[in-house]
Amino acid sequence: xxxxxxxxSWWPLMSPHTEYEEEAELYLEIIRRYxxxxxxxxxxxSGGGSNAFYLKRNFSMTLTDLSPEMLEVxxxxxxxxxxxxxxxxxxxxxxxFDLVFIHDAITHFTDKADLLEVMQNAKxxxxxxxxxxxxxxxxxxxFKPVTDHGGIDQAKRGMRYLEWTYDTDPDDHKTETEYVYxxxxxxxxxxxxxxxxxxxxFSMPEWEELLAQAGFQAHFERVEYTExxxxxFAIVATQL
Ligand SMILES: C[S@@+](CC[C@H](N)C(=O)[O-])C[C@H]1O[C@@H](n2cnc3c(N)ncnc32)[C@H](O)[C@@H]1O
Numbered sequence: 001x002x003x004x005x006x007x008x009s010w011w012p013l014m015s016p017h018t019e020y021e022e023e024a025e026l027y028l029e030i031i032r033r034y035x036x037x038x039x040x041x042x043x044x045x046s047g048g049g050s051n052a053f054y055l056k057r058n059f060s061m062t063l064t065d066l067s068p069e070m071l072e073v074x075x076x077x078x079x080x081x082x083x084x085x086x087x088x089x090x091x092x093x094x095x096x097f098d099l100v101f102i103h104d105a106i107t108h109f110t111d112k113a114d115l116l117e118v119m120q121n122a123k124x125x126x127x128x129x130x131x132x133x134x135x136x137x138x139x140x141x142x143f144k145p146v147t148d149h150g151g152i153d154q155a156k157r158g159m160r161y162l163e164w165t166y167d168t169d170p171d172d173h174k175t176e177t178e179y180v181y182x183x184x185x186x187x188x189x190x191x192x193x194x195x196x197x198x199x200x201x202f203s204m205p206e207w208e209e210l211l212a213q214a215g216f217q218a219h220f221e222r223v224e225y226t227e228x229x230x231x232x233f234a235i236v237a238t239q240l
Contacts, residue, residue: 002195003179004047008069010183013152013159017050017077022225024054027135027234030221031099034236035131038098042125044088044118045105049074049081055101056081064091065105089117096127103135107199110174112210115200119214123239132216132237135223138175140203142231143167151182158184167201174198204233211237 003011031038038059046052046063047070055061056078064084065071071083084093088102100122109115122132145167151160165177179195202210208218216237223232 001197002193003181004067004070006069007181007183007193007195008067008073010157010159010181011048011070011073012077013154013157014150014161014181015048015050016152017048017053020050021054022227023135023223024051026223026225027051027101027133028055028058030223030234030236031101031131031133033221034219034238035098035129040097041099041101042093042095042097043101043103044091044122045102045108046070046074046083047103047105049078051101051103052081053077059098061101062093062095062097064088064093089114089121091121093125095125096130097125098127098130100125100130100132102133104137106134107136107138108197110172110198110200112173112202112206115202116210116213119211119216119237122237123215126239128239130239132211132235134207134235134237136200136207136235137232138199138201139207139233140201142233143175143201144230146230153184156186156188165199173201175201207235211235212240215240 040060042062046065052061062082064086066087068085147164149162160182162180167175177197181193183191211218219236220233223234
């Protein structure tokens with residue numbers, strides 16, 4: 001996506017970190033139910049580092065992402081965290097953690113073989129009692145087409161966006177999202193950009209089976225946001 005590459009500097013205007021405070025608190029509460037004593041965590045696909053901004057108050061966080069541009073955005077927000085570039089399927093930090101946290105970044109995989117590689121890599125990065133938490137936005141059981149919009153002004157720049165997620169083929173294990181961005185530069189000039197992404201759409205039993213293949217037991221935990229409608233579930237994966 002352009003948003004994670006040449007447009008990455010606009011990310012804080014599209015998705016300000018202050019919008020993540022509630023969700024980070026909800027995730028922390030679930031994480032603590034399964035592992036009350038997390039000291040050391042790593043995030044795969046940490047993007048702009050918005051959840052990490054809140055989670056890092058409770059334990060140390062190493063932040064990893066495929067995109068050097070997104071890591072740069074996160075470094076501004078989380079200068080106290082170590083940042084490492086890498087693909088979550090193959091990254092090798094040579095270290096073990098109490099928690100591997102993967103947020104919506106995992107939805108970018110539309111192939112089960114890729115998901116399995118991510119899970120196996122997460123297991124490699126966990127110590128004996130460590131847990132994996134995955135917060136995917138969508139499951140086959142709960143998916144509904146959705147339209148969203150937003151964006152903010154920051155100093156002299158401003159951004160507004162419209163996004164539309166739908167499922168053209170119920171059998172292909174993916175959804176499509178189209179984005180329109182309107183960008184106002186510091187000099188007042190306006191640019192318009194289009195972007196597109198695909199996201200994996202799998203059922204809960206499919207997630208469960210893949211996690212079992214990687215050596216995990218899956219637990220689905222309901223997450224209730226105050227301002228977002230819909231049914232959302234976190235997956236907490238404990239080691240078998
Ligand atoms: C929406 S952002 C994540 C937001 C982040 N969880 C937060 O709390 O701010 C999605 C990120 O996934 C990253 N990503 C996509 N595919 C990846 C991969 N194979 N390995 C690592 N990161 C990946 C993108 O570069 C992007 O920065």
